Amino acid sequence: MVTIKEIAKAVGVSSATVSRVLNYDPALSISPAKRQAVIETAEALNYATPRSRKGLASLSLAPLPLARFAIVHFLQSTEELADPYYIGVRLGIEARCREIKAEIAKIYHADMAADPQVLQSVSGTIVIGKQSNDVIDWLAAQGRPLVFADFLPPYERFDGVHCDLPRATADMLDALEAAGYRRIAFIGSHEHLNGETQLYGERRCRAYIDWMTAHDLFDPSLLVLGDFCNNGQNLRLEAGYALAQQVLALQPRPDIVMTANDNMAIGAYRAIREAGLRIPEDIAVISFNDIPVAQFLTPPLSSLRIQGEYIGESAVDLMIERLAGRSYTKTVTIPSAMSWRESCRAPG
The missing domain is CATH 3.40.50.2300 (Response regulator)
Known part of the structure; x- marks a missing residue:
């Protein structure tokens, strides 16, 4: 039976790192390439986690032949x-x-x-x-x-x-309002599906518009979208950076910026720092996905974890x-x- 120690040796990482990767520990900071190497090595060696080695005793579903x-x-x-x-x-x-x-x-x-x-x-x-x-x-x-x-x-x-993203977005906005935020900006991308571009079709964006309108807080200038397809980490980092620059140019400046995902938030962090502003004193940031790196940003990023x-x-x-x-x-x-x-x- 292949062990975690053998996988760790093959990849060149610690046994603890292998264990956390295979259990998808959201707090683990590791490069995507190294994470994939651990996963692929475990698959190649037919590694079975302790949970899976216990068999199906704890499952209510029978195995399929x-x-x-x-x-x-x-x-x-x-x-x-x-x-x-x-x-x-x-x-x-x-x-x-x-x-x-x-x-x-x-x-x-x-x-x-x-x-x-x-x-x-x-x-x-x-x-x-x-x-x-x-x-x-x-x-x-x-x-x-x-x-x-x-x-x-x-x-x-x-x-x-x-995950019911519209409801989660509305809940997040309820919480921000309770925390005293009123001028809330949103940066994201248009929806691309069925060969068409839907300008406000992305679920988080639509929920933001609906909530802000219902609470008489909607300001079209606070909604800043780019024509970016939802793939590629670098594209989303650059999108977050560029869109945040547009938000920061607004007068008066927003209280907080909500980004459609954490990679865009990372780009926004850079734009905010280059503008000589502090997070959250001058402008706050909140996001979606809660990827592992979110908690290691300075300051750590508030983010909605989608399971x-x-x-x-x-x-x-x-x-x-x-x-x-x-x-x-x-x-x-x-x-x-x-x-x-x-x-x-x-x-x-």
């Missing part, structure tokens, strides 16, 4: 490495598949249509992230059950797992239920958790 699932990712493999959140979703899927002894075939967006026989050879397909209607139709045409993770398709016949690993695990559970005979559609909502840190005031 010779089950094999495909994971279809809306990002490319290099893009996924830049986003710890989506790594967490995939790791959650893989962990649950190991528990039920199911094999996995990984298909990233660039390779999706290359060999449809792969999708036709599996028991079911778990799809990560947003997909166009054309892609959803193509996947459904392969004749296998589909479950969507971190995306709810516009068709009621498919199961899905997601990616639980989304992945629940997607596998939905697939098992489907294959066991469930005929109706089910949607599962995984709650988020706010991590309040020093980048802004916390309510109460």
Whole structure:
């Protein structure tokens, strides 16, 4: 049986680091390349966690004989490495598949249509992230059950797992109002789906507009969006930097800026510092995803944690239920958790 120590030796990291990577510890600070090396080495050596070695005694779901699932990712493999959140979703899927002894075939967006026989050879397909209607139709045409993770398709016949981002955004804004913030800016990107650009279609952005309007606080100048596709860490860092510069030029300046994700927040931090301003004294920052690096910024970043690993695990559970005979559609909502840190005031 392969041990954590052997994986650590092969990758050149400590055993503690391997353990924290394989358990997706959100507090671990490690480069995306090193994290991926640990994951791939563990997979290559067929490592089984202590949790999975206990078998299925603690599971209410029975194992499926010779089950094999495909994971279809809306990002490319290099893009996924830049986003710890989506790594967490995939790791959650893989962990649950190991528990039920199911094999996995990984298909990233660039390779999706290359060999449809792969999708036709599996028991079911778990799809990560947003997909166009054309892609959803193509996947459904392969004749296998589909479950969507971190995306709810516009068709009621498919199961899905997601975080209710509009509600989470509204809850965050309620908390900011309770903490005394009124002039709240939002930076993010337009929604790109089905070959179209929806100017205000992204869920966090739409929820921000609705909440600010309902509370008679909406100022169009505080909503600053860029035409950026949601892939590539560097693109989002640069987007956050550029958009934050526009926000900082406003007079009067906002009390706080809400960024659509933590990578954009990192870019905003740089723009704020270059402007000679302090966080949170001159302008506060709050964000989404709560990636591991968020707590190590100066000051540590307040961010909404979206439980990616639980989304992945629940997607596998939905697939098992489907294959066991469930005929109706089910949607599962995984709650988020706010991590309040020093980048802004916390309510109460």
